[in-house]
Amino acid sequence: MANILLELKNLTKVYKEGSQENKVLNGVDLIIPQGSFNVFIGPSGSGKSTLLNLIAMLDTVTEGQILFEGQDIVKLSERKKAKLRLNKMGFIFQFDGLLPEFSVIENVNMPALIGGKNAKGRAFELLKNLGMDNLAFKMPPSLSGGEKQRVAIARALINEPLLLLADEPTGNLDTTRKEQIFKDFAELAQKGITVLMVTHDVKAADYADYCYTIEDGSLKFKNK
Numbered sequence: 001m002a003n004i005l006l007e008l009k010n011l012t013k014v015y016k017e018g019s020q021e022n023k024v025l026n027g028v029d030l031i032i033p034q035g036s037f038n039v040f041i042g043p044s045g046s047g048k049s050t051l052l053n054l055i056a057m058l059d060t061v062t063e064g065q066i067l068f069e070g071q072d073i074v075k076l077s078e079r080k081k082a083k084l085r086l087n088k089m090g091f092i093f094q095f096d097g098l099l100p101e102f103s104v105i106e107n108v109n110m111p112a113l114i115g116g117k118n119a120k121g122r123a124f125e126l127l128k129n130l131g132m133d134n135l136a137f138k139m140p141p142s143l144s145g146g147e148k149q150r151v152a153i154a155r156a157l158i159n160e161p162l163l164l165l166a167d168e169p170t171g172n173l174d175t176t177r178k179e180q181i182f183k184d185f186a187e188l189a190q191k192g193i194t195v196l197m198v199t200h201d202v203k204a205a206d207y208a209d210y211c212y213t214i215e216d217g218s219l220k221f222k223n224k
């Protein structure tokens with residue numbers, strides 16, 4: 001059994017709007033082994049982004065624990081959260097979030113620069129691995145949707161994260177491109193990176209080590 005990278009214990013998220021309470025996650029328990037590719041599927045509004053945002057420490061937990069390398073990250077100071085996020089986590093959001101006024105390679109290098117390093121060489125290698133080295137000096141607005149998604153993937157990997165969080169990273173891609181990204185993620189997991197990916201695409205389950213559905217605030221293990 002691989003080491004456990006992440007463990008959710010009784011993870012609960014309630015959004016309050018006036019007197020209305022919306023319990024989006026209802027005591028979720030989950031163990032994520034290091035180097036696994038995990039897929040989360042569920043209808044719109046079922047709490048998939050909420051789950052990733054809580055793990056990314058971008059939203060507050062109502063109840064429960066998130067153990068990352070054995071440490072409850074819910075209770076960390078904002079400073080420690082920011083440091084952990086920068087050094088150990090990579091994010092791919094549904095909309096690529098690239099900075100339009102910076103070139104592709106500068107976008108990929110950005111999280112390294114924020115962490116005080118210049119990693120242009122590694123940025124170029126990552127782009128090359130994704131078949132994007134010929135586009136390194138282009139500006140994001142001149143790229144296709146699929147190319148932008150791959151830049152976002154390279155950027156998420158620049159700081160060599162232990163954990164990659166991807167929220168519908170294949171949102172607007174065609175089937176071939178989608179499946180290539182699922183394959184890339186399965187490969188990353190084999191190299192030891194733990195991947196959590198949210199998607200609407202049931203085909204992703206074919207590439208994942210573990211697949212879960214989210215419904216009515218609960219996670220269910222989905223047999224492939």
Ligand SMILES: Nc1ncnc2c1ncn2[C@@H]1O[C@H](COP(=O)(O)OP(=O)(O)OP(=O)(O)O)[C@@H](O)[C@H]1O
Pocket residue numbers: 015016017022024042043044045046047048049050051
């Ligand atoms: N900041 C917020 N304040 C109040 N309610 C919220 C907030 N963010 C999300 N919600 C609610 O929580 C529920 C889950 O939202 P979430 O974004 O996690 O869904 P999702 O599964 O990612 O959906 P989609 O597939 O459409 O992206 C929804 O009912 C949503 O309205």
Ligand SMILES: [Mg+2]
Pocket residue numbers: 048049050167
């Ligand atoms: Mg979402």
